[in-house]
Amino acid sequence: MTGHSIHLRLVLAASLVLAAFLGLGGLALDKAYRESGEAALRERLLGYVYALLAAAEEDGQGRLTLPVALPDPRFSNPDSGLYAEVGGADGRVVWRSPSLLGRTYGQRRQVAAGVRDYLRYEDSGGSFNVLNFGVVWEDRSGAGLAYTLSVSEDARPLEREIAAFRTSLLIWLGGASLLLLIAQGVVLRWGLRPLREVADDIQQVERGARDYLAGRYPRELSVLTRRINSLIHSARASRDRYRHSMDDLAHSLKTPLAVLRGAVERESGEALRGLIREQVPRMDDIVQYQLKRAAAAGVGALSGPVPVGAVVRRLCASLEKVYREKGVVCERAVDEGLLFQGDEGDLFELLGNLIDNAFKYGRSRVRIRAGALEGGIRITIEDDGPGIAPDERVAVLRRGVRFDQRTAGQGIGLSVADDIARLYQGRIAIGASDLGGVAVAVDLS
Structure with a gap:
């Protein structure tokens, strides 16, 4: 309306x-x-x-x-x-x-x-x-x-x-009122021109004539235009992620479906069941990965600040219950008031995968540190587990790659975490910890 x-x-x-x-x-x-x-x-x-x-x-x-x-x-x-x-x-x-x-x-x-x-x-x-x-x-x-x-x-x-003065006063006040009304009309039109320019630019974005609001706007409107541009970027990125994820999903399912189709035509009995047991988890792995990748919200104009300390505290409390039998001790050192500018669900998914890996592969200690960087934040998660060889640290970020085949899992946690970090113009770096295991550093904008 x-x-x-x-x-x-x-x-x-x-x-x-x-x-x-x-x-x-x-x-x-x-x-x-x-x-x-x-x-x-x-x-x-x-x-x-x-x-x-x-x-x-x-x-x-x-x-x-x-x-x-x-x-x-x-x-x-x-x-x-x-x-x-x-x-x-x-x-x-x-x-x-x-x-x-x-x-x-x-x-x-x-x-x-x-x-x-x-x-x-x-x-x-x-x-x-x-x-x-x-x-x-x-x-x-x-x-x-x-x-x-x-x-x-x-x-x-x-x-x-007195009557003559009143007449003169009315004439002068009437003339002054008319001039002031004209002046205020001109001033208001001039003052509201940036709003009309923003409205025109938004119409051009709607028509596809431009990608973003790129005019020179007054300071009072710059926050609004930045938020609108962020919303446009978020909407386009989300649309592109869904499209790419669905394309990747369709492409990734071609091979296991072709294997199953050929097996149905050629195999029977135990051989067919073996192929099905092999390909179904693979297809489930593919579907889970692509859906999680598509569901990541990314930074948006409506994203509010998320307290990092509260998220870390909740994740550690939950995982300490899950891995109670291992007796893993979680050490936290998160800067007071540290905020993540993004979607809370993305932060839970990102840190949940990384902290879960630390609890899973660590022997008795997990250490989490978080602080501010210029233009963003850094979160480091360390454990005292067996660690990862330097030549395998890049490979484990790819979907389906696991460096420990004896531990349950499908190898998509780190790759999902890496995708989420990239949504926020960040990155994940894997190194060695002085605890003896892995140190995973996450930088987020």
């Missing part, structure tokens, strides 16, 4: 993140701009209050009054959007700015001296930002008179500024 496109997923995810980020950023900027505008407005209203107080005078009765020439011309122009009113402690109006001509002023409310009271006021005339400021005015006699100075400004100019 085909899943969703990685490119589509990344584009959707990036778009959602971008929309959320820009949306939150836009809200934060809008809020900051509004708060900044309102703070500036409050400072401006307070400045108007201070300017009016600086221009205030005392009339003939000792009360606060303001001159005709006011600090800001808008206080003198009717319906200018800037208004002021002074009220006494009893709530009565003491002074009104000329800009309030023909208007009612309901924004003022009494506050204590030094208190700043900011509020938003709305009526039929519109919305206003208001500051009520309490003061105490000392007359000539030193008595203090309480007043509330109220200044209000039309809120529409600030709202228009």
